[in-house]
Every structure is written in structure tokens, then in C-alpha cells.
Amino acid sequence: MSPGATGPSAPARPLDLPSAAPPTRPEPAIAGAGGSVQPAAQRPQQAQAARPTVQRRPPTRRLEPGDLICPDCGEGNPPTRKFCSRCGASVAEAEVVKARWWQKLRPRKGPKKREAGARPSARKTRKSFPAKIMGVLLGGVGKVVGVLFLIGGIVYGLVPNIRSSVNEEFNSIKSKITNIVSPTYTEIHPADITANSGTKQHGASLAVDGKKNTFWLSYPTTEPILTVTFSSKIDLSRIIVYNGATGDLSPGVPASFVGFARPGVLHLVFPETNKSSDVKLQDDPDQHTYSVSKGSGITRVEIHLPLASLNQPANSQGKKRLIAVTEIEFFKKD
Structure with a gap:
């Protein structure tokens, strides 16, 4: 019919709708030779950028006890953080900075820090x-x-x-x-010396003459006793003893240390205080210092040489030899 003709209108055409066909799926795997399954073809994907590597560097802040050291970059983080403040890595398994021994001795500054949820009970904070x-x-x-x-x-x-x-x-x-x-000591010189035994050439005074080449010889028949008197009351605290014989036995004849008996013990008696003490001696000619107990407030001391404690010469063959003492020096505590 021409455009100008009149008549019944043509029926309306239905709307064009999208196709309802199911979407295409990737082709199933194709069985290859020998029954092996080959992967289906896939569309190429866009390449992803490589993750930048984190370099470990020194921390930017001073590390304090309890800080968390990031395992990736080495940054120090406060204990309250979960992730690193520099690289963002997790610090759940980070190394904890330990306090040095001297830091543990310092008193804590400021109020006591408590973890979240930890509150002191009223019973502990309330004072009686x-x-x-x-x-x-x-x-x-x-x-x-x-x-x-x-x-x-x-x-x-x-x-x-x-x-x-x-x-x-x-x-x-x-x-x-x-x-x-650290006490200091002063030497005291005796005012008088007596003894109950001694030879003519080696009397008791040679035991306190301050010389190391003379010596006192006493007989072993009775217990030798050397009585020392001081000019004033003292507190006897220490003695120095040179045991045995040194020097010359007679002019031109040297004495032998092992040729005479040596006392092993000095038994000190203080008559004014009715007290006594024993001093065990070393058996050699060297200088030895010994402490004296119970010697306070005295002016006189008796030095006994017990016969039972003598060190006899090796060649004495059972015979008692003369007893030799080179020098005894007396000291008081300042």
C-alpha cells in the first residue's frame, strides 16, 4: 500500500531481546595420545608488576626495651603496634628488644604501665x-x-x-x-728480754736485736721460755718470725738451718690477763707474719717453745739438738 493510502495499520513487531543462549565455556580438555589429558586453550592475561623487595636498614628511632624489630626492614616499633610503621609488614613474630642488666637496676619513671583490660583490684589499691x-x-x-x-x-x-x-x-x-x-701496724721494741735457757754465744737477746744474721740457741732439756717486757701497755696484734738459724755459728763458721731444731709452735702467755694463744710456725728460714689473738692490754708476754712441737734435723739420729730462732718482731695495730 502506498504511503498516502489509508487502511488498517500493520501489526506491531516484537522487541529485539538479547539472545538467551548460555555463555560459552572453555573447551574441555582434549585427550591426547596415550590417554593423557591436555589443558584447554586460555586467553593470555596481563602481566603483574613484581613486588618490590624490602631492604633491611638501621632503625630510624632509638630502640627501647620491649620494642618490636621488624623482620623485613629492621625498624623499631612500639610494643602496641601490629604492623611495621615503615614497611607495613606484620610484627606478630618480631624480635623483642631486651633490657640490659644495668637498665633493670634503674628506677621506673612515671606511672606503672598496664596492659589493656588489666586493672588493679580495689583490695590491692586500698591501704590499711x-x-x-x-x-x-x-x-x-x-x-x-x-x-x-x-x-x-x-x-x-x-x-x-x-x-x-x-x-x-x-x-x-x-x-x-x-x-x-685496711689496718696499719707499728713495730714495738721490747724494753727488757729474759730467758730460762740460752748458750753463751747465742743468748736470748739475739732473738729481738733486729738483725737477721744472729740467732738465739736454747737447750732442749727443759721447755725454753722467752720473756718480753714492754715499756707501756699495748695491744699486741701481729708478730713476724724468722725460724731456725741463719748467719754464723761462730766467726767464719756459717750456721745451717737444718743443723738445729726449729720450733713448730709458739705458745704465747699473757700473765696480766691470764690469757694465752698459740701461733703455728712455718718450717723455713723465710719471713712469715702471724696474727696474735688475746694480746690486748698487756705489758709482758712469755713465749714458750713446746718440746713436743720441735722439728728435729733429719740427721739427728734420735738425739735432741739445740733449738734455734733467728728473730721475733712485735707489732700493734694503729
């Missing part, structure tokens, strides 16, 4: 009535002591007499402490 009383008393005492120290310092600086008295007392206490920690 006696504790409150002690806190008030000690707090007041501390203030009073501080004020007294301040006043004492001012007086010490302004009053010369008080300053000199304090210095003398301080030096006296310091000297006593020094003598206890």
Missing part, C-alpha cells in the same frame, strides 16, 4: 589504716629531717668553730673505718 598512719608519720619525719639538714648546712658554713669540730669528728670516724678495712 596502719599503712596510712605510717605514711603520715614517715612523710612528716622526712620533712623534719630535710629541714634539719638544711639548718645544719647553714650553721656548718657560717660558724667556724662548729665546722672545725665536725671536721675533726668526721676524720676520726674515717680513720677508724680505714683501720678496720
Whole structure:
């Protein structure tokens, strides 16, 4: 029909809808020779950029005890972090910075840090009535002591007499402490020497003459006793002994250490105090220092040479030999 003709209109055409056919799927695997399955063909994908590698570097902050060291970059992180502040890596298994021994001795600064959810109970934080009383008393005492120290310092600086008295007392206490920690000793020279035994050429006075080439010889028939008297009361604290014989037996004839008996023990008797003490000697001619007990407040000491403690010469063949002592020196504690 022509465009100008009139008549019944043509029926409407249905709308064009998309095809409802199922989407295409990748082709199934194709069985190859021998029954092996070959993968299906796939469309090439876009290449992904390579993940940048993290280089381990020194931390940018000072490490403190408890910090977490990142295992990837080495950055130090506070204990509260879960991820590294520099590279973003997890710090769940990071190394924890440990405190050095001297850091553990320092007092903590600031309030005590507690973890989230940890709160002290009221029973632990509440102080008892006696504790409150002690806190008030000690707090007041501390203030009073501080004020007294301040006043004492001012007086010490302004009053010369008080300053000199304090210095003398301080030096006296310091000297006593020094003598206890590292004592010093002064030699005491006897005023008189007697003995119940001794030869004509080697009498008892040679045992305290201060010489190391002379010696005292006593007979072994009775226990030799050397009595030493001092000019004033002393506190005998130490003796030095040169055991045996040294020097010359007679002019031109040297003495032999092993040729005479030597005392093994000195039995010291203090008649004024009715006390005594024993000193065990070394059996050689060298200088040896021995401590003396119970020798305080004396002016006289008796030195016994017990016959039972003698060290006899090896060639004595059972015979008792003369007993030799080279030198005994006496000391008091300063």
C-alpha cells in the first residue's frame, strides 16, 4: 500500500531481546595420545608488576626495651603496634628488644604501665589504716629531717668553730673505718728480754736485736721460755718470725738451718690477763707474719717453745739438738 493510502495499520513487531543462549565455556580438555589429558586453550592475561623487595636498614628511632624489630626492614616499633610503621609488614613474630642488666637496676619513671583490660583490684589499691598512719608519720619525719639538714648546712658554713669540730669528728670516724678495712701496724721494741735457757754465744737477746744474721740457741732439756717486757701497755696484734738459724755459728763458721731444731709452735702467755694463744710456725728460714689473738692490754708476754712441737734435723739420729730462732718482731695495730 502506498504511503498516502489509508487502511488498517500493520501489526506491531516484537522487541529485539538479547539472545538467551548460555555463555560459552572453555573447551574441555582434549585427550591426547596415550590417554593423557591436555589443558584447554586460555586467553593470555596481563602481566603483574613484581613486588618490590624490602631492604633491611638501621632503625630510624632509638630502640627501647620491649620494642618490636621488624623482620623485613629492621625498624623499631612500639610494643602496641601490629604492623611495621615503615614497611607495613606484620610484627606478630618480631624480635623483642631486651633490657640490659644495668637498665633493670634503674628506677621506673612515671606511672606503672598496664596492659589493656588489666586493672588493679580495689583490695590491692586500698591501704590499711596502719599503712596510712605510717605514711603520715614517715612523710612528716622526712620533712623534719630535710629541714634539719638544711639548718645544719647553714650553721656548718657560717660558724667556724662548729665546722672545725665536725671536721675533726668526721676524720676520726674515717680513720677508724680505714683501720678496720685496711689496718696499719707499728713495730714495738721490747724494753727488757729474759730467758730460762740460752748458750753463751747465742743468748736470748739475739732473738729481738733486729738483725737477721744472729740467732738465739736454747737447750732442749727443759721447755725454753722467752720473756718480753714492754715499756707501756699495748695491744699486741701481729708478730713476724724468722725460724731456725741463719748467719754464723761462730766467726767464719756459717750456721745451717737444718743443723738445729726449729720450733713448730709458739705458745704465747699473757700473765696480766691470764690469757694465752698459740701461733703455728712455718718450717723455713723465710719471713712469715702471724696474727696474735688475746694480746690486748698487756705489758709482758712469755713465749714458750713446746718440746713436743720441735722439728728435729733429719740427721739427728734420735738425739735432741739445740733449738734455734733467728728473730721475733712485735707489732700493734694503729
